Amino acid sequence: MAVVSEITSLLETLTTSIEVFKAELVRQAFPEPSLMTSKPHPIDDPAYVTPPMMYEARRLAVSSLERLKLLLESPSEAVASTSLAAAEIQGLRLVAELGIHEVLEDATNAEEGVYIRLIAEKTKTDSLKLEGILRLLANAGWFRETRPGYFANNRRSHTLKAGSKGHYAAKNMIYYMANCISKLPEAMTHPDESFRMSRSPDKTAWNLFSGNELPFHGSHSWVQEKPGEAEKFGLGMGGMGVASDKGVAFDVPWVDLAKGKDAIVDVGGGQGTLCCSLAAACPEIKQFIVQDLPVTREAAEKYISSKGLTGRVKFEEQNFFEPNRCKGKGNYVFMLTKVLHDWSDEEGARILSRIRECLEGGKSQMLIIDSINSPVIVNGEGPSARESLAVLEGQTRYIPIEPPPFIPQDFGMTGTIGHQVNVCLIANCNAFERTYESMENMVRLAGMRIKGVTRTRGYVHVTEVEVDPGV
Numbered sequence: 001m002a003v004v005s006e007i008t009s010l011l012e013t014l015t016t017s018i019e020v021f022k023a024e025l026v027r028q029a030f031p032e033p034s035l036m037t038s039k040p041h042p043i044d045d046p047a048y049v050t051p052p053m054m055y056e057a058r059r060l061a062v063s064s065l066e067r068l069k070l071l072l073e074s075p076s077e078a079v080a081s082t083s084l085a086a087a088e089i090q091g092l093r094l095v096a097e098l099g100i101h102e103v104l105e106d107a108t109n110a111e112e113g114v115y116i117r118l119i120a121e122k123t124k125t126d127s128l129k130l131e132g133i134l135r136l137l138a139n140a141g142w143f144r145e146t147r148p149g150y151f152a153n154n155r156r157s158h159t160l161k162a163g164s165k166g167h168y169a170a171k172n173m174i175y176y177m178a179n180c181i182s183k184l185p186e187a188m189t190h191p192d193e194s195f196r197m198s199r200s201p202d203k204t205a206w207n208l209f210s211g212n213e214l215p216f217h218g219s220h221s222w223v224q225e226k227p228g229e230a231e232k233f234g235l236g237m238g239g240m241g242v243a244s245d246k247g248v249a250f251d252v253p254w255v256d257l258a259k260g261k262d263a264i265v266d267v268g269g270g271q272g273t274l275c276c277s278l279a280a281a282c283p284e285i286k287q288f289i290v291q292d293l294p295v296t297r298e299a300a301e302k303y304i305s306s307k308g309l310t311g312r313v314k315f316e317e318q319n320f321f322e323p324n325r326c327k328g329k330g331n332y333v334f335m336l337t338k339v340l341h342d343w344s345d346e347e348g349a350r351i352l353s354r355i356r357e358c359l360e361g362g363k364s365q366m367l368i369i370d371s372i373n374s375p376v377i378v379n380g381e382g383p384s385a386r387e388s389l390a391v392l393e394g395q396t397r398y399i400p401i402e403p404p405p406f407i408p409q410d411f412g413m414t415g416t417i418g419h420q421v422n423v424c425l426i427a428n429c430n431a432f433e434r435t436y437e438s439m440e441n442m443v444r445l446a447g448m449r450i451k452g453v454t455r456t457r458g459y460v461h462v463t464e465v466e467v468d469p470g471v
């Protein structure tokens with residue numbers, strides 16, 4: 001068998017996918033993106049939906065670039081740089097908290113930016129320290145340094161705009177997740193074996209960080225008991241929706257699913273960010289219900305009203321371990337989004353059983369929206385990038401393409417978020433993002449079965465489950 005050069009193969013994938021990406025820009029009459037400007041690019045607009053061909057070309061280009069980087073970089077420099085990666089992460093949280101995006105937007109000349117002394121003055125911070133942080137973030141692509149000491153916005157920093165989903169992901173999720181993950185090595189090597197090996201939600205890295213014995217999630221939990229935390233975490237979770245909501249909104253036939261149903265019910269729906277995205281994407285659907293614990297009501301109603309959707313999206317108090325208030329009252333599309341991954345298979349099955357009771361004998365349907373993680377297998381075989389992308393020619397419906405040689409099965413970039421969330425869950429609540437097999441096990445314990453899985457243009461999968469008639 002001929003020896004295939006990994007570099008040549010990945011370079012071919014990169015060249016092909018960039019050609020396709022550029023052709024897509026031309027087709028949609030967009031300019032090329034630039035790292036030299038403070039203007040946002042139209043493809044970054046939260047309302048823009050990336051066409052399937054362009055989405056896959058971008059996924060392939062970024063994935064091949066990542067693999068090429070791994071081949072070309074020095075492993076010793078990689079370990080040194082990764083050891084210090086917290087500097088970028090905490091720097092990002094800090095600039096979101098300080099509202100640096102807004103300070104730079106106020107520049108007299110947005111392309112030139114603002115001098116560091118003025119940024120420091122406006123944010124009441126030490127200018128020398130802030131300069132170091134902004135310079136690192138500029139190096140990592142979060143801002144531009146236009147001339148020594150002058151910082152300006154760019155495509156990435158626009159995602160930190162105050163009040164946006166990206167702003168809350170950076171500000172709130174980094175606080176929770178970086179803190180509990182910092183204790184993960186201690187939790188996994190804890191001298192007390194009963195703590196170290198525990199799968200209980202109150203013996204976690206989060207418990208070590210918070211110094212508190214309450215589990216993070218649930219009706220009697222740290223996030224529920226501490227004033228303000230449920231809202232802060234809810235906004236952070238809503239923020240994480242930047243990497244999944246659009247795919248969920250546009251790759252699932254919601255309008256067809258909702259036909260003949262009384263409402264779409266988001267169980268454990270937090271502040272209603274997904275329902276609001278769906279309501280905006282599908283004006284034909286008249287009723288959405290967000291169910292969550294009472295402590296979430298105020299923040300959810302505030303968020304729903306801020307989107308002008310009060311009435312079409314309504315909040316209902318519901319403990320998902322108790323009989324659902326929709327039971328016996330009509331036909332619904334139920335969904336559980338990023339909820340079951342917080343719980344063990346047994347607890348997840350208890351939550352699902354409450355929905356199962358609503359499905360029996362009616363036309364209701366049930367969707368689980370969570371990442372389904374797969375092993376990170378890379379092999380040297382597969383269709384070429386051109387053959388792989390050809391499948392999407394003229395397609396408006398999203399179908400994931402097959403990975404070309406040396407591209408991981410989960411395409412690296414989109415797979416990364418699923419694996420990152422998995423480690424966050426381990427640290428936060430001793431729970432896991434599921435594989436297909438563990439999803440099947442939980443669903444079976446609830447007397448149900450998987451009907452089908454839809455891949456989306458985002459990191460989550462939409463799994464439809466139904467009552468198993470054989471149980």
Ligand SMILES: C[S@@+](CC[C@H](N)C(=O)[O-])C[C@H]1O[C@@H](n2cnc3c(N)ncnc32)[C@H](O)[C@@H]1O
Nearest residue numbers: 218219237238268269270292293319320337338
């Ligand atoms: C990880 S968050 C997911 C929120 C939302 N679905 C999203 O995707 O942003 C888990 C949600 O489950 C809710 N929750 C936790 N325990 C609950 C319970 N026993 N009954 C109802 N909701 C609960 C929390 O309040 C929180 O909103």
